[in-house]
Amino acid sequence: MTDPEILKDIVLSHYKQPKNKQNLAKSDNVFRAKNPNCGDLYAFAIESDAGMLNITHDTQGCAAAVASSSILTEMLNGLSSEGALKFVRSFRDTFLNGRPLPEDTSVELEALHFFKQSPARVLCVDIAWETVENALVRPS
Amino acid sequence: MEDIHQRISEIRSDFPFFSQEGKFKDWVYLDTAATSQKPNRVINAELEFYQQFNANIHRGLYEISEAATAAYEKAREQISEFLGSQDSDEIIFTRGATESINLIAQSWGGLNLQEGDEILVTNLEHHANIVPWQMVSAKTDAQLNVIPIDDQGNLDMQYAMDAIRGGKVKCMALVHVSNALGVTVEVAPLIQAAKEQGIFVLIDGSQAVTHFPVNVTKLGCDAYVFSGHKIFGPTGIGILWAKRKVLEEIPPYQGGGDMIRSVDFEGTTYAEIPAKFEAGTPHIAGAVALGEAIEYVNEVGFDAIATIDQWLFGRAAEIVESIDGLKRIGNTLDQVGVVSFYSDQIHPSDLATFLSTDKIAVRTGHHCAEPLMKRLGIPGTVRVSLGIYNNAEDLDRLEKSLRSAVTFLS
Numbered sequence: 001m002t003d004p005e006i007l008k009d010i011v012l013s014h015y016k017q018p019k020n021k022q023n024l025a026k027s028d029n030v031f032r033a034k035n036p037n038c039g040d041l042y043a044f045a046i047e048s049d050a051g052m053l054n055i056t057h058d059t060q061g062c063a064a065a066v067a068s069s070s071i072l073t074e075m076l077n078g079l080s081s082e083g084a085l086k087f088v089r090s091f092r093d094t095f096l097n098g099r100p101l102p103e104d105t106s107v108e109l110e111a112l113h114f115f116k117q118s119p120a121r122v123l124c125v126d127i128a129w130e131t132v133e134n135a136l137v138r139p140s
Numbered sequence: 141m142e143d144i145h146q147r148i149s150e151i152r153s154d155f156p157f158f159s160q161e162g163k164f165k166d167w168v169y170l171d172t173a174a175t176s177q178k179p180n181r182v183i184n185a186e187l188e189f190y191q192q193f194n195a196n197i198h199r200g201l202y203e204i205s206e207a208a209t210a211a212y213e214k215a216r217e218q219i220s221e222f223l224g225s226q227d228s229d230e231i232i233f234t235r236g237a238t239e240s241i242n243l244i245a246q247s248w249g250g251l252n253l254q255e256g257d258e259i260l261v262t263n264l265e266h267h268a269n270i271v272p273w274q275m276v277s278a279k280t281d282a283q284l285n286v287i288p289i290d291d292q293g294n295l296d297m298q299y300a301m302d303a304i305r306g307g308k309v310k311c312m313a314l315v316h317v318s319n320a321l322g323v324t325v326e327v328a329p330l331i332q333a334a335k336e337q338g339i340f341v342l343i344d345g346s347q348a349v350t351h352f353p354v355n356v357t358k359l360g361c362d363a364y365v366f367s368g369h370k371i372f373g374p375t376g377i378g379i380l381w382a383k384r385k386v387l388e389e390i391p392p393y394q395g396g397g398d399m400i401r402s403v404d405f406e407g408t409t410y411a412e413i414p415a416k417f418e419a420g421t422p423h424i425a426g427a428v429a430l431g432e433a434i435e436y437v438n439e440v441g442f443d444a445i446a447t448i449d450q451w452l453f454g455r456a457a458e459i460v461e462s463i464d465g466l467k468r469i470g471n472t473l474d475q476v477g478v479v480s481f482y483s484d485q486i487h488p489s490d491l492a493t494f495l496s497t498d499k500i501a502v503r504t505g506h507h508c509a510e511p512l513m514k515r516l517g518i519p520g521t522v523r524v525s526l527g528i529y530n531n532a533e534d535l536d537r538l539e540k541s542l543r544s545a546v547t548f549l550s
């Protein structure tokens with residue numbers, strides 16, 4: 001279990017300087033979602049090059065939404081579509097069902113688990129993963 | 141008044157929530173506009189009812205049922221007096237403000253609205269005073285007409301007057317105090333103008349009745365609604381006051397036991413008001429406890445409440461305004477109970493999560509007023525809402541936590 005202050009810092013740094021974030025106005029294949037509670041907007045563009053995924057996002061929202069989107073891209077980029085789907089499903093399974101974190105969980109994913117303390121914020125994190133899972137299951 | 145902080149401290153000691161040894165010991169509760177904490181005497185009134193008087197009302201010819209009926213009807217009298225109604229039959233117990241508005245929208249609206257008619261509301265409304273009217277509009281082809289506001293939440297009174305005199309408005313449903321901004325709507329001149337045109341007027345007093353005295357007879361509206369749980373009473377009980385003439389004219393909202401005079405498979409005769417609108421077994425203990433809550437408010441007195449409200453609002457507004465990057469909404473002296481603000485840099489959810497880790501409860505988001513947030517061009521606000529039990533220390537803790545949240549998050 002990592003020090004909560006370190007986890008907070010990780011979330012905050014992904015929030016203030018999100019990875020793989022770009023304006024997706026001109027991209028095709030953009031998968032969008034909206035948080036019904038607060039109106040935050042999530043957007044992901046998924047490309048694949050030689051069997052390896054390259055996901056970018058343009059999520060506008062709270063720290064949980066932006067950090068989740070940023071960490072998601074870092075975790076999935078470079079994986080195959082099947083590998084990514086497996087990863088997303090396993091994350092959501094532990095995150096949503098309150099299972100203990102596996103030993104080898106990266107500190108970034110652990111940081112997202114920080115939001116599990118508040119049921120209302122679980123959705124902020126999960127919408128990113130749900131959106132990408134749906135996209136990977138049914139590519140448009 | 142004697143020292144205001146002394147008075148707050150006495151009031152606070154009436155509320156067991158703040159002296160608890162449970163999980164939420166030492167929390168700062170700043171979400172009273174969502175629901176208020178309950179004083180001992182309200183909790184005890186409900187307890188005592190179940191322990192000593194519990195029986196169904198209006199049905200038994202035995203003494204316990206008569207006592208339960210008397211307690212229930214006494215609450216109706218207390219509330220009638222509290223609202224300045226001349227006739228306690230005009231008080232209908234409902235589940236809350238939401239059900240009260242639905243009742244009027246369905247029963248009055250269903251009977252009286254037609255295609256081309258307009259329902260005048262404000263841009264400040266809670267969803268509870270929008271959606272029921274949209275539902276009846278869908279059936280009757282009437283339309284909503286929305287009185288605009290400025291960036292600080294002040295109503296465009298000229299627009300309102302023009303609409304009232306424009307000939308199309310058949311019904312006006314106004315919030316008395318906005319739950320999202322704390323802005324008080326100057327309803328009196330609007331009601332007067334509307335009544336000159338024969339327009340039906342409903343006022344949503346959910347956030348008003350805890351802050352200042354309301355007299356429905358003087359206001360001259362046709363219906364007034366509020367929820368018990370926002371005025372120190374239990375959840376699940378609320379009030380619809382409407383003029384006798386209105387309640388007698390409109391059809392019942394729900395059918396069932398207690399609301400009939402005689403039932404026959406060929407047809408049914410309805411009971412007189414108020415029973416006509418109270419189908420089924422009501423929240424008897426809730427009504428009794430709400431009566432007790434009203435007595436509590438009377439005992440504290442609206443003079444003391446106004447003094448405390450003013451101090452709390454002033455201090456909370458000053459805190460928000462003194463922190464760089466926070467923008468408070470509202471510039472009128474007519475705000476009460478609520479300080480709503482946002483930051484261009486920091487998401488409201490992040491501020492609330494930060495405050496929550498310091499054991500401070502505030503509300504964020506659109507506060508069930510999405511059209512209002514759209515008008516203000518923001519996704520939501522952080523809302524600090526104040527009750528007469530909040531003390532200086534609560535607000536000092538808010539200030540400290542907000543300052544560190546803003547430093548940490550920006």
Ligand SMILES: Cc1ncc(COP(=O)(O)O)c(C=O)c1O
Pocket residue numbers: 173174235236237238239266268269315317318319344346347367508
């Ligand atoms: C102005 C206003 N109207 C209506 C309501 C609805 O009250 P309830 O949910 O108790 O029915 C509320 C509660 O948030 C309110 O603040």
